[in-house]
Amino acid sequence: MSGSWPLYEVFVRGKRGLNHVHVGSLHAPDDEMALRNARDLYTRRNEGVSIWVVRADAITASSPDEKDPFFAPSGDKVYRHPTFYAIPDDVPHL
Amino acid sequence: MDNAYDGLVEDGSEERHWAFGTGFTEALTGVDRAVPPLVDHDDLAAYCLMLGDDALVLAQRLAEWCSRAPELEEDVALANIALDLLGQARMLLTRAAEVEGVGRDEDELAYLRDEREFRNVRLAEIDCGPGPGGDFGTTIARLLVFSSWRLALFQRLTGSLDPVLSAAAAKGVKELAYHRDHAAQWVLRLAGGTEYSRERIVAGLALVWAYTEELYVTHPVEAALADAGVGVDPAALRAEVDDVLDTVLRAAGLDRPEVRQVAALAGQAGRDGVHTEAMGYLLAELQHVARSMPGAHW
DSSP, X not given: OGGGSOEEXXXXXXXXXXXXXXXXXXXXXXXHHHHHHHHHHHSTTSOEEEEEEEEGGGOOOOXXXXXXXXXXXXXXXXXXXXXXXXXXXXXXXX | OOOGGGGGSOTTOSSOOGGGOOOOOOTTTTOOOSOOTTOOHHHHHHHHHHHHHHHHHHHHHHHTTTTTSSSHHHHHHHHHHHHHHHHHHHHHXXXXXXXXXXSOOHHHHHHSOOGGGOOOOHHHHSOOOSSTTOOHHHHHHHHHHHHHHHHHHHHHHTTOSSHHHHHHHXXXXXXXXXXXXXXXXXXXXXXXXXXXXXXHHHHHHHHHHTTSGGGGOOOHHHHHHHHTTSSOOGGGGHHHHHHHHHXXXXXXXXXXXXXXXXXXXXXXXXXXTOOOTHHHHHHHHHHHHHHHSTTOOO
């Protein structure tokens, strides 16, 4: 019967976390039950304070075939990191 | 190592990895365990057994679904609910044992009592599946009725003069609210699903409804402890539970089942230790290992 239930991706925000992190996936008959299933599957060890679920078919993902044109061009541009500044001595917390 | 969780944490690190989960607490830490003055010890022990047995027996029933639920996700959900109830049972049986004061512990109460000494309502013990006794719909129907009733009971029990009962109830309320929600969600979906799923939930509700009257019968122990401000008179729960159940049934487009109640035996039922035929089989499975290998550890 699993074939008839859509796949959902689950994101949990931990107590110390600022952002939701992808933790896994599950099957559910609808959005509400997906949220409850996520609670039962992914927060039973006290991991989370917030859950997002989204149908997997609603996610647009980059393709492994496009890996080079997508990601390789940024590989030689280390200057995009904001680390090329001299930090003044009297600015300790920058 | 006292705590397996410590093994997951890096030495000297205050930042524990979020994925392991943090901030675990014990519900009864720091709770005064002295029996309040003027409360009869035998009554309090018996009362804790009643509420503890309700949870222990239904936990056993729900655990029977492990690896047999219609979906993997639901398998885990039912097991989680069973574990919540088992936790409630442990707190209550431990309290019963210490108040009784004859040297028994929670394990002896769970594993070494005979059927007539169990005080659970019969709704908790009947076979609602998996197997010939019922199915997922029947199990959900029972869970809806049981958790609605127990939630109403525990909400009142948070005001108990016994600090242990009060703290155990406060923990249980959050768990039971989820159990009730889970059951209600499924009643809506089964009723609104296919013709067959609707048939199954209607049949399940009819089966378990025959054990609902017993939930509101006041046992002398419950009456005495309600008077003492320690327990809850179940008769006082009826209006609220009816209202909750009617709300769910209305939303699902279902009628309240009209069925004949399963009679008490000479006026006695679960709270008196008089159970259905299913109870002996349930206890055989629950107690078999502990009785075959007394004192075994693993």
